[in-house]
Amino acid sequence: xxxxxxxxxxxxxxxxxxxxxxxxxxxxxxxxxxxxxxxxxxxxxxxxxxxxxxxxxxxxxxxxxxxxxxxxxxxxxxxxxxxxxxxxxxxxxxxxxxxxxxxxxxxxxxxxxxxxxxxxxxxxxxxxxxxxxxxxxxxxxxxxxxxxxxxxxxxxxxxxxxxxxxxxxxxxxxxxxxxxxxxxxxxxxxxxxxxxxxxxxxxxxxxxxxxxxxxxxxxxxxxxxxxxxxxxxxxxxxxxxxxxxxxxxxxxxxxxx
Amino acid sequence: xxxxxxxxxxxxxxxxxxxxxxxxxxxxxxxxxxxxxxxxxxxxxxxxxxxxxxxxxxxxxxxxxxxxxxxxxxxxxxxxxxxxxxxxxxxxxxxxxxxxxxxxxxxxxxxxxxxxxxxxxxxxxxxxxxxxxxxxxxxxxxxxxxxxxxxxxxxxxxxxxxxxxxxxxxxxxxxxxxxxxxxxxxxxxxxxxxxxxxxxxxxxxxxxxxxxxxxxxxxxxxxxxxxxxxxxxxxxxxxxxxxxxxxxxxxxxxxxxxxxxxxxxxxxxxxxxxxxxxxxxxxxxxxxxxxxxxxxxxxxxxxxxxxxxxxxxxxxxxxxxxxxxxxxxxxxxxxxxxxxxxxxxxxxxxxxxxxxxxxxxxxxxxxxxxxxxxxxxxxxxxxxxxxxxxxxxxxxxxxxxxxxxxxxxxxxxxxxxxxxxxxxxxxxxxxxxxxxxxxxxxxxxxxxxxxxxxxxxxxxxxxxxxxxxxxxxxxxxxxxxxxxxxxxxxxxxxxxxxxxxxxxxxxxxxxxxxxxxxxxxxxxxxxx
Numbered sequence: 202x203x204x205x206x207x208x209x210x211x212x213x214x215x216x217x218x219x220x221x222x223x224x225x226x227x228x229x230x231x232x233x234x235x236x237x238x239x240x241x242x243x244x245x246x247x248x249x250x251x252x253x254x255x256x257x258x259x260x261x262x263x264x265x266x267x268x269x270x271x272x273x274x275x276x277x278x279x280x281x282x283x284x285x286x287x288x289x290x291x292x293x294x295x296x297x298x299x300x301x302x303x304x305x306x307x308x309x310x311x312x313x314x315x316x317x318x319x320x321x322x323x324x325x326x327x328x329x330x331x332x333x334x335x336x337x338x339x340x341x342x343x344x345x346x347x348x349x350x351x352x353x354x355x356x357x358x359x360x361x362x363x364x365x366x367x368x369x370x371x372x373x374x375x376x377x378x379x380x381x382x383x384x385x386x387x388x389x390x391x392x393x394x395x396x397x398x399x400x401x402x403x404x405x406x407x408x409x410x411x412x413x414x415x416x417x418x419x420x421x422x423x424x425x426x427x428x429x430x431x432x433x434x435x436x437x438x439x440x441x442x443x444x445x446x447x448x449x450x451x452x453x454x455x456x457x458x
Numbered sequence: 459x460x461x462x463x464x465x466x467x468x469x470x471x472x473x474x475x476x477x478x479x480x481x482x483x484x485x486x487x488x489x490x491x492x493x494x495x496x497x498x499x500x501x502x503x504x505x506x507x508x509x510x511x512x513x514x515x516x517x518x519x520x521x522x523x524x525x526x527x528x529x530x531x532x533x534x535x536x537x538x539x540x541x542x543x544x545x546x547x548x549x550x551x552x553x554x555x556x557x558x559x560x561x562x563x564x565x566x567x568x569x570x571x572x573x574x575x576x577x578x579x580x581x582x583x584x585x586x587x588x589x590x591x592x593x594x595x596x597x598x599x600x601x602x603x604x605x606x607x608x609x610x611x612x613x614x615x616x617x618x619x620x621x622x623x624x625x626x627x628x629x630x631x632x633x634x635x636x637x638x639x640x641x642x643x644x645x646x647x648x649x650x651x652x653x654x655x656x657x658x659x660x661x662x663x664x665x666x667x668x669x670x671x672x673x674x675x676x677x678x679x680x681x682x683x684x685x686x687x688x689x690x691x692x693x694x695x696x697x698x699x700x701x702x703x704x705x706x707x708x709x710x711x712x713x714x715x716x717x718x719x720x721x722x723x724x725x726x727x728x729x730x731x732x733x734x735x736x737x738x739x740x741x742x743x744x745x746x747x748x749x750x751x752x753x754x755x756x757x758x759x760x761x762x763x764x765x766x767x768x769x770x771x772x773x774x775x776x777x778x779x780x781x782x783x784x785x786x787x788x789x790x791x792x793x794x795x796x797x798x799x800x801x802x803x804x805x806x807x808x809x810x811x812x813x814x815x816x817x818x819x820x821x822x823x824x825x826x827x828x829x830x831x832x833x834x835x836x837x838x839x840x841x842x843x844x845x846x847x848x849x850x851x852x853x854x855x856x857x858x859x860x861x862x863x864x865x866x867x868x869x870x871x872x873x874x875x876x877x878x879x880x881x882x883x884x885x886x887x888x889x890x891x892x893x894x895x896x897x898x899x900x901x902x903x904x905x906x907x908x909x910x911x912x913x914x915x916x917x918x919x920x921x922x923x924x925x926x927x928x929x930x931x932x933x934x935x936x937x938x939x940x941x942x943x944x945x946x947x948x949x950x951x952x953x954x955x956x957x958x959x960x961x962x963x964x965x966x967x968x969x970x971x972x973x974x975x976x977x978x979x980x981x982x983x984x985x986x
Contacts, residue, residue, distance in 0.1 A: 212808060224464060224629060237628040238466075240489055242572045242916060245841065247808030262707035263595075263628040263700070266781040268793030282803045286795035305848070306804040316800040 203256035204353055205265045207284045210276035211301040212244040215342050218367075219274065220251050222346050225363040226355045227255045237263040246303050248283060255354070274349045276342060277301050278313050278325065285320075293397075294323040295349045295390060297341060315404075323403040324348065324393040324410075331385045331415050340382045347386025351394045351420070357387040388418040392448070395423020396430075405430055408439045413448030422453060429457040465632045467625035470596045471563050472497035472533075474603025476505060478559065479638040481530035483509040484518035486888065487917035488537030489572035490626035491565035495535050496918075506640075511920055514859070514888040515540035519547040522560060526616075527652060529644025531559040531607055538566040538577050543859065543889065545582065548616070552586035553662045554652050555614040558641050559607035565621040568745055569778035572623075574839075574858065576776070578746035580698075583618040583723055587666050589673055590618040590723040591682065592699040596630040598721065602682070604635065609676075613669065622745050624778065625700050670724065678728035682721030685729050687736060690714040694737035695788075696730070696754075701745045704784040725750055734763055742767035743787060745779045807847055815911055815976035816842045819948035820852040822974070823880065823907060826960035830876050836869070838862040838890070840882040841915045841978075853880060860889025863906055867897040870904040876964040877904035884914040887924040887932075894971070895936040903967040905960070908933070911978040919980050926975070933971050942970035949976075 206223070210216040220236050227234040237252040252265045270287040275296040288294070296317060300310050317323050328344035337343075343364070350357045361380055368375045389410060396406040409430060426448070429435055435456045446452060465473060472494045475483070483498040485491065495509065502509035508525075512518035515536040522532035534544075541548060541564050548562065564582070567573040583590035591606050593599040599621065606617040646652070651662050677683055688694075694716040697705050702719045718733045720726065730750075734740060740763060742751040748768040755765045766772040773779075773787045785792050810817045820842075827833040837843060837853035838861060845852040855865060863886075866879035881890045886908050894906060910929055914920040924932050933943055942963060946956045963970035 211806065213811075220629075228462075228464060228631065233631070235628055235630045237624055239571065240493070240627050242489065242808050242844075245808040245811060245844065245916075246806075248806040259711065260630075261711060262703045262781045263624050263630075264704070264780050266707060266785065266793060268795040270795070279800075279803070280806075282798045282800045285798050288796045289793065290796070292796070303809060304804055304806055308800065308802070308804065313800065316798075319799045320796065 202354060203254070203258065204272070205270045206253040206255070207265065207270045207273045207287050208251040208253055208275075209273060209280040209284055210249055211280065211303065212246045212249045214276045214301070216249060216251055216276060218342050219276070219346055220253060221367070222360055222363050223253055223255070223353070225366070226359055229359060229362070230354065232257055232354070233260050235260045235263045248280060250284060272349065272352050274345060276328070276345055278317050279307065281317055292322065293352050294320055295345065295352065296323065296325055297328040297345055298325040299329045299341070318404040318407050320403055322397050324390060324397075325407045326386065326389055327411070327415075328386070331389070332382055335378060335382045335385070337378055337382055340379055343379050343382045344386035347383040348390030350387050351391040357384055385415045388420060389415045391420035392418040392423045395420050396427050399424050399427030401427045401430055412439060412441070412445060413452070414445045417447040417449055419449070422450070425453055426456070429453065432456060434458070463632050463634055464629060465596055465600070466493050466627060466629050467593070467596050467599045467621055468493035468565070468627070469497040470599035470632050471603040471619060471621065473632070473634060474600040475533040475561065475607070476501065476507070477635060477637045478604050478607040479531055479640040480507060480533050481640050482522060482525040482532040483507055483535070484512055484522045484532060485535040486512055486515045486518055486540055487914050487920045488540050489917060490567060490621070490623040491535045491537045491540070491563070492917045492920070493626070494563055494565075498533070513923055515544035516547055519544040519551070519562070523547060523551050523554075523556070526556040526558040526560040527645065529558045530641045533561045533563060535563045535565070537573065538564055538579050539574060539858065540564070541579055541582055548582065549586045550654060551616050552588045553654060553659060553666055555662070555666075556610060556616055557644070557646050559610040560616040561603065561606040561610060561619055562616055563603070563619040563621060565623065565626045566746060567623050569623065574856070576746070578749055579618065579620050580723060580746065580749045583620070587670060588615045588618060589613065589676070590620055592620045592721050592723070593625060594700050594702045594719070594721065595625065596628070596632050599625060600632045600634060602721070613673065615669070620699065622700055622778070674724050674727060677722045677724055677726040680722040680726065683719065683726045683729055685718045685732055686716065688713060688715040688717065691716060691737050693739040693741055694718070694733050696720065696733065696740060696742045696750060698744050698746070698750065701743045701779050701784070704779055704781040705743065707781040708785040708788070708790055720750060725753055730754060734760060738762065739764040739766065741772060741788065743773055743779065743784055744768065748775075808844060809847070810841060810844050811979050813979045814841070815948055815974070815978065816845060816909055817850065818950045818976070819907070819909055819974040820845045820850040821950050822946070822948050822953050822956045823878070823960060824850070824852055825953050825957035826964065827876065827878065829961060830964065833876055833878065836862040836866040836877070836879040838879075838881040838885045840885050842880060842882055842909050845880070859885050860893055863890050863893035863897065866904050866906070867893065867902045870902045875903065878907065878964065879904065880907045880909060883908060883910040883912065883925045883929055884922040886929070887922065891932060891936060894933070898937045898969050901968040903969070905963050905970045905972065907960070907972045907974055910973050910975040911981070913978045913981045915978045915980055919978065919984060929973060933973070938969060938971055942966060942968065943973070944970070945973045945975055947976050948974045
């Protein structure tokens with residue numbers, strides 16, 4: 202078993218916090234890991250990345266060879282493009298959908314997202330929306346860890362002792378609030394993975410996720426939703442705008458009727 | 459009892475030093491070495507270790523040598539270019555030798571992630587004729603840190619521990635060992651070796667050269683220099699330090715060719731000769747300069763052998779090694795990743811933080827200089843080097859710590875006017891004040907702007923030693939005419955008024971200093 206992950210983002214977004222959570226989850230499982238970080242000048246708003254390798258076998262290189270990464274986990278959608286040469290065919294991209302436009306030549310955001318969703322196994326996560334809904338606007342990284350978890354050898358609940366180590370001093374309610382955000386991220390990631398595994402395109406999966414309440418998603422139902430997403434009713438639902446609805450059995454029934 | 463710790467390469471060396479019973483840690487912040495000192499600093503009080511940042515690497519090295527003189531163990535950490543600053547003390551400490559164990563951990567930056575060059579510190583170790591250890595992973599970093607102290611006290615020499623960015627800043631699990639007690643205070647009765655008058659230095663240098671065969675024998679027998687034969691002798695491969703990891707990676711852990719790993723120097727010539735007896739072609743893959751390759755190849759090459767590496771283009775000469783580069787250099791198949799799906803991917807260079815005082819300072823300075831035409835401003839090393847990029851386009855040089863002032867003075871000697879230098883408070887304390895003192899002596903017509911943000915910002919807001927009123931006293935103490943010291947709090951809203959102050963000082967044909975004082979936003983964020 203091995204998981205090679207490229208963590209990507211912009212300096213100051215806190216990708217080292219994500220790395221911290223994944224490191225300690227690997228340690229708790231008795232797995233080996235190596236994690237190469239970027240410190241120094243690049244941390245000032247530049248492109249930053251971390252190579253993270255988790256395995257039950259000895260890991261030789263701190264750096265992932267090109268074409269070997271199983272996942273790119275990015276907290277910024279444009280940054281994904283910088284590291285695609287590392288992603289193996291069949292590898293997944295899990296990215297936050299919120300752009301960091303600290304450069305003058307930032308491309309059109311719609312183009313950035315469409316380019317990302319042109320990849321065969323990509324998920325765009327509304328981390329800001331999920332974090333804000335939980336009144337924890339700074340917890341976007343918790344959402345991203347949750348969304349990445351279905352692609353990793355961890356259960357989302359395994360992060361609780363690590364989240365506790367990070368936020369325990371601020372009180373149990375802070376820990377639980379962060380875990381709730383992480384779980385919401387997990388629901389999105391696991392549901393999206395289910396759709397992708399069932400053959401749904403990244404683009405269609407993303408359009409569906411944009412219409413439903415993250416916390417309402419039951420990942421085990423993803424396969425059933427995948428079967429109805431191409432119906433005329435589903436098209437109309439996806440094309441509609443307005444409030445997100447519960448992605449539950451009622452919706453499934455409505456879309457398949 | 460052994461414990462498993464989750465450590466950066468830097469931290470593994472630090473913990474190895476703590477467990478070796480150090481009494482002092484010395485250094486100046488510099489990527490990728492900073493976390494080594496910071497790890498020790500974090501436990502210094504409870505461990506009874508002296509750990510305070512020094513003004514520069516030379517000071518740090520000399521303080522550590524003094525602690526060694528007094529019989530106790532010390533570690534010094536710095537980035538590779540920091541060793542240029544400390545080189546005088548370092549090279550001479552090879553001649554003096556040490557009393558308490560002395561280890562210099564120097565972190566090289568192949569690929570220049572955060573540096574001005576990719577110089578290879580193994581040359582310095584060879585230059586000073588002292589041993590050098592080079593770990594491949596975090597565990598070796600810890601183990602070698604401990605061994606370096608033992609080696610230092612056994613050979614009575616300082617020992618270099620060479621890290622590179624990818625190990626310094628990579629985290630993994632490390633098994634740790636027992637703690638050794640600290641040394642007692644034990645200054646030497648005989649101080650002949652520490653007094654490098656020519657009469658003494660000749661004797662000590664002779665002793666140092668006589669130690670070399672013993673050091674080379676150590677290297678040939680070292681467990682850090684394993685020569686492992688392989689079934690496929692069509693080629694042999696020689697790697698140093700972290701390059702081993704990449705080689706092991708591309709062969710899935712089982713290299714079919716004979717491999718010599720080098721982790722201890724002076725170079726193990728005996729082992730290299732044994733390798734050359736096994737194979738007709740030797741590929742040398744080094745993280746750093748072609749240090750071993752040049753030695754092996756020599757002027758005339760090795761009769762009947764093909765030596766391949768960075769010098770014949772088999773391995774790229776510049777930049778850092780990666781598993782993919784190692785695979786390509788060996789002619790192995792390389793996996794293909796995905797192609798970008800966006801036509802153009804704009805670069806995202808680092809930028810000054812929102813609300814950064816340097817941004818406003820640059821705005822004010824540019825406005826002051828506008829009246830004088832296309833003025834090139836000398837600058838230095840720190841966050842403010844980012845003033846090179848748009849929208850500031852404010853600085854036009856960055857060479858080494860303190861160079862802004864001395865280079866501006868030199869350009870003024872040549873008759874250039876205006877000559878303006880911009881330097882941070884910590885860089886000024888590191889190596890700027892000597893240049894300013896020199897210029898003040900002859901009242902060189904130029905203007906120095908000291909960007910006083912109260913911290914060493916780029917490396918993570920370490921404490922600076924000449925800020926605020928202290929900085930004013932230092933500048934005046936260097937002999938500056940108080941009439942030509944101006945203090946501003948740079949702010950874009952007051953740009954016109956502040957630019958006028960700077961313009962007036964530029965018009966003055968003598969040495970002037972502007973202190974642009976405003977705290978770093980990172981410092982405020984951290985509540986310091």
